[in-house]
Amino acid sequence: MPDIHDLTRALQKDNGSRIVMLVADGLGGLPLEPGGKTELEAAKTPHLDALSGRSSLGLTVPVLPGITPGSGPGHLGLFGYDPLQYQIGRGVLEALGIDFDLGPDDVAIRGNFCTLDAAGHITDRRAGRIDSDRAAPLCAKLDQIQLPGAEVFVRHVKEYRLVIVLRGAGLGGDVDDTDPQKTGVAPLAPKAKAAGSEKTVALLTEFLKQAREILKDDAPANFLTLRGIDKKPTIPTFEEVYGVKPAAIAVYPMYRGLARLVGMNILDAGQTLADQCSRLEAAWNDYSFFFMHFKYTDKAGEDGKFDEKVRQIEALDAAIPRITALKPDVLIVTGDHSTPSKMQSHSWHPVPTLLSAELCRYDAAGKFGEQACRGGSLGQFEAKHLMLLALAHAGRLEKFGA
Amino acid sequence: MPDIHDLTRALQKDNGSRIVMLVADGLGGLPLEPGGKTELEAAKTPHLDALSGRSSLGLTVPVLPGITPGSGPGHLGLFGYDPLQYQIGRGVLEALGIDFDLGPDDVAIRGNFCTLDAAGHITDRRAGRIDSDRAAPLCAKLDQIQLPGAEVFVRHVKEYRLVIVLRGAGLGGDVDDTDPQKTGVAPLAPKAKAAGSEKTVALLTEFLKQAREILKDDAPANFLTLRGIDKKPTIPTFEEVYGVKPAAIAVYPMYRGLARLVGMNILDAGQTLADQCSRLEAAWNDYSFFFMHFKYTDKAGEDGKFDEKVRQIEALDAAIPRITALKPDVLIVTGDHSTPSKMQSHSWHPVPTLLSAELCRYDAAGKFGEQACRGGSLGQFEAKHLMLLALAHAGRLEKFGA
Numbered sequence: 001m002p003d004i005h006d007l008t009r010a011l012q013k014d015n016g017s018r019i020v021m022l023v024a025d026g027l028g029g030l031p032l033e034p035g036g037k038t039e040l041e042a043a044k045t046p047h048l049d050a051l052s053g054r055s056s057l058g059l060t061v062p063v064l065p066g067i068t069p070g071s072g073p074g075h076l077g078l079f080g081y082d083p084l085q086y087q088i089g090r091g092v093l094e095a096l097g098i099d100f101d102l103g104p105d106d107v108a109i110r111g112n113f114c115t116l117d118a119a120g121h122i123t124d125r126r127a128g129r130i131d132s133d134r135a136a137p138l139c140a141k142l143d144q145i146q147l148p149g150a151e152v153f154v155r156h157v158k159e160y161r162l163v164i165v166l167r168g169a170g171l172g173g174d175v176d177d178t179d180p181q182k183t184g185v186a187p188l189a190p191k192a193k194a195a196g197s198e199k200t201v202a203l204l205t206e207f208l209k210q211a212r213e214i215l216k217d218d219a220p221a222n223f224l225t226l227r228g229i230d231k232k233p234t235i236p237t238f239e240e241v242y243g244v245k246p247a248a249i250a251v252y253p254m255y256r257g258l259a260r261l262v263g264m265n266i267l268d269a270g271q272t273l274a275d276q277c278s279r280l281e282a283a284w285n286d287y288s289f290f291f292m293h294f295k296y297t298d299k300a301g302e303d304g305k306f307d308e309k310v311r312q313i314e315a316l317d318a319a320i321p322r323i324t325a326l327k328p329d330v331l332i333v334t335g336d337h338s339t340p341s342k343m344q345s346h347s348w349h350p351v352p353t354l355l356s357a358e359l360c361r362y363d364a365a366g367k368f369g370e371q372a373c374r375g376g377s378l379g380q381f382e383a384k385h386l387m388l389l390a391l392a393h394a395g396r397l398e399k400f401g402a
Numbered sequence: 403m404p405d406i407h408d409l410t411r412a413l414q415k416d417n418g419s420r421i422v423m424l425v426a427d428g429l430g431g432l433p434l435e436p437g438g439k440t441e442l443e444a445a446k447t448p449h450l451d452a453l454s455g456r457s458s459l460g461l462t463v464p465v466l467p468g469i470t471p472g473s474g475p476g477h478l479g480l481f482g483y484d485p486l487q488y489q490i491g492r493g494v495l496e497a498l499g500i501d502f503d504l505g506p507d508d509v510a511i512r513g514n515f516c517t518l519d520a521a522g523h524i525t526d527r528r529a530g531r532i533d534s535d536r537a538a539p540l541c542a543k544l545d546q547i548q549l550p551g552a553e554v555f556v557r558h559v560k561e562y563r564l565v566i567v568l569r570g571a572g573l574g575g576d577v578d579d580t581d582p583q584k585t586g587v588a589p590l591a592p593k594a595k596a597a598g599s600e601k602t603v604a605l606l607t608e609f610l611k612q613a614r615e616i617l618k619d620d621a622p623a624n625f626l627t628l629r630g631i632d633k634k635p636t637i638p639t640f641e642e643v644y645g646v647k648p649a650a651i652a653v654y655p656m657y658r659g660l661a662r663l664v665g666m667n668i669l670d671a672g673q674t675l676a677d678q679c680s681r682l683e684a685a686w687n688d689y690s691f692f693f694m695h696f697k698y699t700d701k702a703g704e705d706g707k708f709d710e711k712v713r714q715i716e717a718l719d720a721a722i723p724r725i726t727a728l729k730p731d732v733l734i735v736t737g738d739h740s741t742p743s744k745m746q747s748h749s750w751h752p753v754p755t756l757l758s759a760e761l762c763r764y765d766a767a768g769k770f771g772e773q774a775c776r777g778g779s780l781g782q783f784e785a786k787h788l789m790l791l792a793l794a795h796a797g798r799l800e801k802f803g804a
Contacts, residue, residue, distance in 0.1 A: 401495075
């Protein structure tokens with residue numbers, strides 16, 4: 001039975017059309033009270049509303065009903081990769097989040113500084129949440145470690161969090177966490193989950209031995225635990241499976257990293273939405289697919305700030321005319337998941353999605369929001385099928401079967 | 403994991419009820435302008451509208467979102483066979499389209515007459531699109547070819563197109579096209595894609611050798627290329643998987659052929675919708691499932707004639723009372739795909755679908771059309787699940803599990 005990408009490989013055609021996928025992170029929301037409006041419904045969005053009248057609306061289910069995705073699965077779904085099939089380890093995601101360019105032979109690991117007592121037992125799994133100013137120099141010290149037969153990179157992320165990358169031939173990524181998930185016990189020794197990762201275990205054992213010596217006087221950060229040890233998944237490239245030339249315009253490194261995972265070209269996005277629009281305009285003739293990422297809707301939701309999320313949605317709305325002025329053949333506005341400010345977290349709620357194209361069924365909704373999307377032509381569908389709709393509306397898919 | 407048919411095999415029961423599935427080919431459409439009506443919405447359909455009030459409405463997705471199906475996958479989906487699992491080669495479909503009754507050992511091939519120059523290179527892949535009057539006698543000559551150890555049938559289709567069928571034991575269907583898809587080069591030699599098709603390759607090589615001699619003075623049709631070489635897929639019969647006794651009433655051979663593929667009984671449909679209704683009435687007591695196919699909605703759409711498609715939908719509507727007078731336990735009106743006249747082609751847009759039965763949730767829509775279906779009880783769902791709904795509403799499925 002062919003999968004989605006077997007289909008798109010067989011059916012793709014290049015007609016020169018252009019697709020823009022604008023992802024407002026955590027776009028979907030919840031009303032604070034029964035009968036109330038969501039953040040998107042409360043926002044004044046004249047440009048998105050006008051666009052709705054020339055669009056098909058719907059709701060995307062990021063993974064499956066009820067499943068709340070992280071940023072990784074949320075974006076892979078939007079990019080048309082089944083997030084249950086392509087799973088990204090936490091170490092890999094952490095590396096992507098600091099713009100570390102992982103190679104196919106790299107093993108990425110998330111590290112947490114921790115505190116050990118005289119008996120070698122963990123007394124604090126986050127080293128008193130030490131601040132970045134104290135943690136960064138410790139990472140620099142660890143980065144000096146030399147291992148036999150492999151390179152090792154140690155990079156600070158934030159506060160007590162760091163990334164370790166092992167680079168060398170023949171390294172497997174099937175190694176258990178060393179974090180025992182409780183205090184009062186010693187960290188676990190690295191242990192292979194499957195054959196082929198013995199060399200990785202040996203390298204990490206040596207790394208931890210040296211790290212223990214290096215950090216011995218640095219309490220509360222006098223050791224570290226390792227989690228999410230993995231290689232990056234092998235993912236067919238966007239260009240190969242869809243036949244488009246893709247570009248990513250994202251301010252935050254995590255989303256550049258996710259785009260890089262599927263082989264998108266990473267453009268310098270600047271710092272603001274206006275910068276991103278300028279980059280889009282400048283690169284317009286060089287690519288056929290543009291992924292633009294807007295972070296602040298999610299951030300406001302995570303902070304529990306309803307009004308701030310409304311304001312960020314309005315800021316996004318103000319940028320729409322610069323995008324529509326380019327006359328993309330298909331313009332999609334969606335999110336990778338919902339982040340209701342009421343929940344202060346990602347959620348499973350389906351995500352309002354708008355697809356505007358010459359060949360769409362026009363829903364003639366007056367307002368872009370959860371309620372209008374619920375009754376829209378696209379219905380409720382798995383996010384992994386959104387790319388099929390994008391390509392179809394762009395005229396980039398041949399007929400299936402005779 | 404059981405598939406759909408494992409379920410229906412286990413749950414089917416025969417309560418003597420009758421189901422009519424009326425397929426208006428290419429039924430779904432698009433408005434010409436934002437805010438406009440589709441063909442179905444523009445049509446005056448008093449009978450379908452009245453029926454809507456006693457029906458559940460919904461939209462079927464023929465294959466997957468964004469995937470435009472040919473007639474083969476479109477109908478297999480409606481018949482409840484996953485169109486990604488059961489794929490039909492072009493040669494098989496072409497044979498079905500001329501009412502050629504393919505057996506399980508037959509290899510069907512689409513042929514195109516082409517023009518060769520003195521060097522044996524193709525100068526025209528369609529032999530100047532010679533008309534049927536000139537092509538048919540050439541097919542008759544080719545039909546005289548004798549092959550060792552197998553029968554060969556050559557049938558004219560239309561203009562430069564023909565069908566070749568090899569019949570014999572041990573013939574595989576995994577053979578590459580001989581059409582090089584360009585001019586200025588020689589046709590390719592038949593070549594096996596997989597083990598088990600060597601005998602087919604040998605037969606086709608001999609066939610082409612003789613054909614070249616036979617056609618040598620018939621320029622521009624002095625040779626032919628072969629495409630879509632395949633056997634018909636092995637498909638479990640409708641009667642076995644659903645426990646109904648099925649009949650097909652279709653004017654066009656292609657749709658009779660598709661019905662034959664799933665083991666339906668093919669009734670003489672006459673030439674008009676009125677003929678089809680008469681046949682339905684006459685056969686009413688002999689079958690429990692009726693597939694009625696109406697071609698002209700698709701044809702008008704393919705021709706880009708919005709008003710003509712409206713008129714054909716109105717003609718279909720006029721036939722509804724003769725069908726409802728028979729009091730089928732379940733009446734479904736749907737399409738195998740959309741054919742918006744705006745696009746002059748099949749499309750991926752979900753298809754308006756109406757299911758009327760005593761036990762349905764009545765949507766009480768005033769009008770049968772895309773917009774009403776968008777908000778209907780059946781929601782938007784993959785066409786391959788429509789047969790489950792048909793059987794359920796007909797009381798033909800037992801409870802699953804205790």
